[in-house]
Amino acid sequence: MSDSYKIKHHGVEACSNQSDNPAFSAVLDARLSRRNVLQAGSAAGMATLAGGLLPALAHAAPQVATRSAARLGFAAVPFSVEDKVVVPAGYVAEVLYAWGDPVGLKGNSPAFKADASNSADEQAAQAGMHHDGMAFFPLPQGSQADKHGLLAINHEYTDDGLLHPDGMKSWSGDKVKKAQAAVGVSVIEVEAAGKGQGWRVVRPSKYARRITANTPMAIGGPAHGHALMQTEADPKGVEILGTLNNCANGKTPWGTYLTCEENFDGYFVNDSGTLSDNEKRYGIKNKDAGYKWAWEDFRFDLQINPNEANRFGWVVEIDPYDPKSKPVKRTALGRFKHEGATVTLAPDGRAVVYMGDDQRFEYIYKFVSKNRYQPNNRKANSRLLDEGTLYVARFDADGTGQWLPLVHGQNGVDASKGFADQGEVAIKARMAADVVGATKMDRPEWIAVNPRVAGEVYCTLTNNSERGSEGKPGVDAANPRADNKFGHILRWQEAGGNAAANSFKWDIFALAGKPDAAKAEHQGALKGDVFGSPDGLAFDRQGVLWVQTDVSTSTVNMKEYAGMGNNQMLAVLPESGEFRRFLTGPKGCEITGISFTPDSKTLFINIQHPGEPESERSDPVQPTAISSWPDGAGRPRSATVAIRKLDGGVIGS
Ligand code: FEO
Ligand code: CA
Ligand code: CA
Numbered sequence: 001m002s003d004s005y006k007i008k009h010h011g012v013e014a015c016s017n018q019s020d021n022p023a024f025s026a027v028l029d030a031r032l033s034r035r036n037v038l039q040a041g042s043a044a045g046m047a048t049l050a051g052g053l054l055p056a057l058a059h060a061a062p063q064v065a066t067r068s069a070a071r072l073g074f075a076a077v078p079f080s081v082e083d084k085v086v087v088p089a090g091y092v093a094e095v096l097y098a099w100g101d102p103v104g105l106k107g108n109s110p111a112f113k114a115d116a117s118n119s120a121d122e123q124a125a126q127a128g129m130h131h132d133g134m135a136f137f138p139l140p141q142g143s144q145a146d147k148h149g150l151l152a153i154n155h156e157y158t159d160d161g162l163l164h165p166d167g168m169k170s171w172s173g174d175k176v177k178k179a180q181a182a183v184g185v186s187v188i189e190v191e192a193a194g195k196g197q198g199w200r201v202v203r204p205s206k207y208a209r210r211i212t213a214n215t216p217m218a219i220g221g222p223a224h225g226h227a228l229m230q231t232e233a234d235p236k237g238v239e240i241l242g243t244l245n246n247c248a249n250g251k252t253p254w255g256t257y258l259t260c261e262e263n264f265d266g267y268f269v270n271d272s273g274t275l276s277d278n279e280k281r282y283g284i285k286n287k288d289a290g291y292k293w294a295w296e297d298f299r300f301d302l303q304i305n306p307n308e309a310n311r312f313g314w315v316v317e318i319d320p321y322d323p324k325s326k327p328v329k330r331t332a333l334g335r336f337k338h339e340g341a342t343v344t345l346a347p348d349g350r351a352v353v354y355m356g357d358d359q360r361f362e363y364i365y366k367f368v369s370k371n372r373y374q375p376n377n378r379k380a381n382s383r384l385l386d387e388g389t390l391y392v393a394r395f396d397a398d399g400t401g402q403w404l405p406l407v408h409g410q411n412g413v414d415a416s417k418g419f420a421d422q423g424e425v426a427i428k429a430r431m432a433a434d435v436v437g438a439t440k441m442d443r444p445e446w447i448a449v450n451p452r453v454a455g456e457v458y459c460t461l462t463n464n465s466e467r468g469s470e471g472k473p474g475v476d477a478a479n480p481r482a483d484n485k486f487g488h489i490l491r492w493q494e495a496g497g498n499a500a501a502n503s504f505k506w507d508i509f510a511l512a513g514k515p516d517a518a519k520a521e522h523q524g525a526l527k528g529d530v531f532g533s534p535d536g537l538a539f540d541r542q543g544v545l546w547v548q549t550d551v552s553t554s555t556v557n558m559k560e561y562a563g564m565g566n567n568q569m570l571a572v573l574p575e576s577g578e579f580r581r582f583l584t585g586p587k588g589c590e591i592t593g594i595s596f597t598p599d600s601k602t603l604f605i606n607i608q609h610p611g612e613p614e615s616e617r618s619d620p621v622q623p624t625a626i627s628s629w630p631d632g633a634g635r636p637r638s639a640t641v642a643i644r645k646l647d648g649g650v651i652g653s
């Protein structure tokens with residue numbers, strides 16, 4: 001989901017008129033030498049930049065270009081405005097699982113009705129809307145199977161203009177129920193039917209599952225049973241109904257799925273006229289600020305259930321191999337607008353989870369578990385994410401950075417600042433991060449860990465058109481562009497190559513943008529194919545970094561983006577820094593979800609919100625005005641796509 005969606009959702013227009021940045025050439029100069037900062041392993045020099053500082057080593061020698069065995073063997077595809085998925089010659093992209101397709105529950109497999117007349121109960125047995133993060137889990141469990149497995153798929157939010165036959169012209173409890181059944185997570189069983197025959201969903205499947213906004217969930221970690229988690233329906237604060245706005249994801253080494261609750265605030269309302277500091281900090285609004293979902297008629301009215309919003313904004317762990325397992329909200333990882341949760345292991349076996357909070361001027365976090373991963377003890381691993389230390393990142397102008405612990409009693413995070421205990425620190429993680437002085441970023445989205453370089457981590461910062469505008473934070477070293485419409489990709493190297501380290505060095509891997517843009521700060525500094533608004537980000541096993549874009553429909557129509565076509569996916573080898581466009585999506589979609597089979601010969605991605613209009617809610621009278629992907633007729637549908645090489649080779653090779 002784009003940030004502009006949420007802003008417009010509340011009836012507030014984003015500001016985008018900024019003055020030129022007079023020192024922008026300094027960014028380009030620094031960018032050209034930036035690869036040396038991390039790989040040289042020495043102290044970074046500094047370049048002045050419009051009030052901020054950008055680390056650089058302007059005089060260091062060029063670095064080795066061949067750390068990875070991977071090569072990009074495909075011919076780039078051009079920008080596209082076509083209403084289809086375009087992949088390079090020699091590849092095929094096949095739709096696997098679209099909104100409304102049955103998930104595969106035994107004896108309950110309702111077919112999709114093209115006029116959107118499926119009931120709420122039927123929707124709860126079908127693919128939800130707006131597919132986002134996703135992960136592949138081989139079958140049998142513990143294997144490295146490449147042709148058979150489970151896909152856990154997020155359904156981020158709903159376009160109610162498409163979801164109901166008459167869209168949002170009226171509202172009813174049944175419509176709310178259908179919307180609540182169209183978010184959450186799908187677990188589907190998938191198999192490749194045979195050589196050259198592509199993938200299919202196995203139906204029925206004993207693994208098939210839909211998790212919705214009403215599925216009971218347990219609470220793990222410091223907020224379990226906390227007073228701020230208690231409601232009339234759950235006086236002990238131990239069970240939450242549902243998960244919402246499931247954006248990006250993570251996958252643990254012990255074979256569980258992490259789904260991340262992003263813009264949960266939009267589902268709640270507090271119409272009392274008075275908002276608490278907690279509600280304000282997380283974006284809860286009054287009804288008259290533009291609220292229109294009407295979920296408040298149920299349990300999302302904070303005047304009736306003041307603590308219900310504290311029960312969303314978490315990372316939720318799901319065991320996809322056990323359809324009867326109860327998902328757990330892992331509160332030790334903090335409450336914010338979670339984009340993703342990328343898991344790696346420290347050298348000593350502790351689990352480390354990297355997480356972005358995707359809103360303008362929010363933070364990058366990491367969690368380090370107290371205990372160690374045990375390869376043969378899945379039950380013990382299932383508790384790893386309940387105990388540990390949550391940190392937030394500060395990026396210093398000299399190219400170093402610190403992980404600042406959010407621990408009750410340390411660094412001013414205590415009762416004097418309103419935190420009674422660690423549970424309250426977790427629930428109000430954003431406010432704790434404010435206290436310790438973390439760096440306000442340009443909308444942190446996905447985070448990827450390089451499998452070939454110990455402790456090297458990449459993060460997409462999708463955009464921030466408010467950077468440097470009146471009353472907002474100005475540029476800094478890690479967020480060096482005012483009116484940052486195109487976004488950038490940041491990289492850091494943990495001290496000693498240890499993911500659990502307290503400090504790191506960092507640099508800017510790429511500044512996205514058009515080379516011929518009128519304004520200097522929109523021009524970017526990219527080698528290879530041009531893109532904007534990077535969002536999805538993941539490494540494959542070969543060490544290729546894959547980047548997906550989410551330029552919102554309202555932004556793509558801006559003059560700054562003119563000629564850039566539909567959203568896209570690119571590949572880049574970190575050591576070359578040269579981006580190559582691999583895929584373009586249909587009209588009005590974003591590209592998201594990156595998951596490979598263990599052999600890297602199938603890539604699953606998601607096409608989210610094809611046909612999305614600028615208003616971000618479709619007109620049910622003309623649902624196909626922009627796109628009718630993937631069916632070629634009728635309502636556009638978000639869908640999972642399986643991509644493979646016709647010669648059976650590794651994707652990207
Ligand atoms: Fe749901 Fe930040 O993308
Ligand atoms: Ca996005
Ligand atoms: Ca995203």
